[in-house]
Amino acid sequence: MADKVKETAKQEVERVRQIAEEGAKSGAYLYPFKGIYYLATHRDLYKPLLNRLAPTLTLGLGITTIMFLFTYLPQVAVLVWTSGPLAALSTVLLVLSESSTLTMVLSKMLLIEDSLIDTFDGTLVAEGQTELVAKDRQVKSGGAGAAFGRLGKMVSKPLAKFSPQALIRYFMYLPLNFIPVVGTVAFVFLQGRRNGPSAHSRYFQLKGMNSAQREKHIEERKGAYTSFGVTSVLLEMVPIAGIFFSFSNTCGAALWAADIENGSGTAPQLREQAQKAQ
Known part of the structure; x- marks a missing residue:
């Protein structure tokens, strides 16, 4: 049994x-x-964030x-048993x-899912991907500088990126934080592994991918999505500023999708696969 545990541990570490x-x-x-830079330099994309800022901050305070x-x-x-004298500060x-x-x-x-979709679509429009966004929502004519103002009604219901299961998983992984360093790293990794693919849920929908195609694509690019997810989770864990980073991460995901469409993204194979899915 001990040998099996060691072998399983080695396999997991290698993976x-x-x-x-x-x-x-x-x-x-x-x-x-x-x-972060993109959202900070594109004032038109502030609107979804500002529209939900007050209720989100109130929720966070509560x-x-x-x-x-x-x-x-x-x-x-x-x-106290793991951090000693630093327990009080560590707990805070x-x-x-x-x-x-x-x-x-x-x-x-509960609050910002629709606003995040608007941010994602607005970023795509600002990056010249109007044709892609127009597959699932109305896009008014105009310059790219007023991307958010050009967005109209969505044709279909957006894919659910967040569900009660996400909250359940969060509480399941939460005890890992009691293990110094290693536990926190594991917590962030597990959260990032899930959050990475969900950042492109809207992109998969716009490309018309079915569930099998999405799963295959994500599995083939697990490292890329995990690295994106880990970074985004770390940013969103910052107190108070987390709400801003949630929207900037959405901008980042849309920029990644736009680069893929232009053939200059980190996973150029996706463009060919996504086109086949249409």
């Missing part, structure tokens, strides 16, 4: 190493940072307050991180 190596080579982890009231003391009691940082992540999960489920 993670391969994913990390593939992700590093893909360069997909750079797109969330490109999204979640943070509840987390400190009900989870700080139990967690500090556990971290942990609760803030948990609150920010939980705020992002709930806000995407």
Whole structure:
């Protein structure tokens, strides 16, 4: 039994190493940072963010307050055994991180999903991908500088990127944070592995991919999507600023999709596959 456990552990470590190596080579982890700059320099794309800023901040404040009231003391009691004298500070940082992540999960489920889709489509239009966006929503004529204002009604219902399962998985992975360093790394990796592909849900819909095609595409580019997801998760875990990073990550995902359409993305094979899916 011990030998089987060791062998399984070695296989898992090797698989993670391969994913990390593939992700590093893909360069997909750079797109969330490109999204930050893009959102900051395109005022027209501020509108979806500003429209949902107040309710999201209110939600975040409420979640943070509840987390400190009900989870700080139990967690500090556990971290005393792992962090020693630094337990109090470590717990504060942990609760803030948990609150920010939980705020992002709930806000995407309840408040900002439609706004994120508008941001994604608006970025594509600004990057000259009007024809792609027009496959699933009305796009008014005009210059690329007013991309968000050109977006009309969507033809079909967007794919659900966030569901109650996401919240369940979050709480399942949460105890990993009690393991110093290694546990937090594992938590971010697992969250990133799921969040990476979901960032392109809208793109897959615009390309008309069915579930089998999406799964095959994601499996073939697991490293790229995981690296994008890990970076985006780390950014969204930043307290308060997480809401901004949620929208900038969406810009980054759209920029990645636009590069793929132009044949200059980190995974050029996707363009050919996506065209076959049409």
